[in-house]
Amino acid sequence: MLKRRDFLLTGGTLLTGATFGLLALRGSAAAHEYDVGHLKVEHPWLRAPVDGDNKAQFYAMLHNKGATPDKLIAVKSEKFGKAEIHGDSKKLDLITPIVIPPKSLLTLAPGGAYVALLDIKKHLEVGWGLEMTLVFEKAGEVEIDAAIDAPDAAHAHDAEAMERWQKAHGQDTAGPKEGGAQPEHHHHMDK
Numbered sequence: 001m002l003k004r005r006d007f008l009l010t011g012g013t014l015l016t017g018a019t020f021g022l023l024a025l026r027g028s029a030a031a032h033e034y035d036v037g038h039l040k041v042e043h044p045w046l047r048a049p050v051d052g053d054n055k056a057q058f059y060a061m062l063h064n065k066g067a068t069p070d071k072l073i074a075v076k077s078e079k080f081g082k083a084e085i086h087g088d089s090k091k092l093d094l095i096t097p098i099v100i101p102p103k104s105l106l107t108l109a110p111g112g113a114y115v116a117l118l119d120i121k122k123h124l125e126v127g128w129g130l131e132m133t134l135v136f137e138k139a140g141e142v143e144i145d146a147a148i149d150a151p152d153a154a155h156a157h158d159a160e161a162m163e164r165w166q167k168a169h170g171q172d173t174a175g176p177k178e179g180g181a182q183p184e185h186h187h188h189m190d191k
């Protein structure tokens with residue numbers, strides 16, 4: 001199920017009075033993070049395909065609170081045909097798991113290790129979310145909702161890239177249009 005992302009929350013200058021009103025009504029905020037075993041997946045996101053393309057790149061912050069390493073070994077979603085994990089930031093052409101060392105926070109970001117989402121079957125709308133399953137060797141599987149960011153986003157919830165994309169695609173940036181059903185997206189601007 002796709003959900004409208006509250007990406008506007010990340011761009012302070014874009015906040016409108018109406019948005020603030022919604023926020024006040026919605027009450028408690030859920031952070032954009034998922035726990036599985038000793039791992040925490042924070043701000044999973046992807047760079048949407050450029051127009052006409054059918055592949056995307058997935059990134060996240062992977063926090064291993066445990067005393068042993070773990071590995072991201074597979075990524076699944078009904079919306080794309082397959083995923084290839086390019087886990088070695090020095091040899092990005094290789095397909096190899098992403099290793100998360102113990103007691104560490106691994107930030108996947110453009111230019112480094114990533115997951116290639118290939119053969120996308122349905123249009124991925126920038127500003128919405130994509131439900132996916134991450135499979136870790138030890139911690140097991142976890143369902144996540146990845147933010148679909150602009151194709152040139154530099155980091156999760158890149159509001160400037162989102163605004164450029166919207167202008168280029170004739171969408172306004174005035175605020176939520178789909179009513180009050182958006183998931184709360186409490187974002188601390190960690191890059």
Ligand SMILES: [Cu+2]
Pocket residue numbers: 032042043044147156157187
């Ligand atoms: Cu997030």
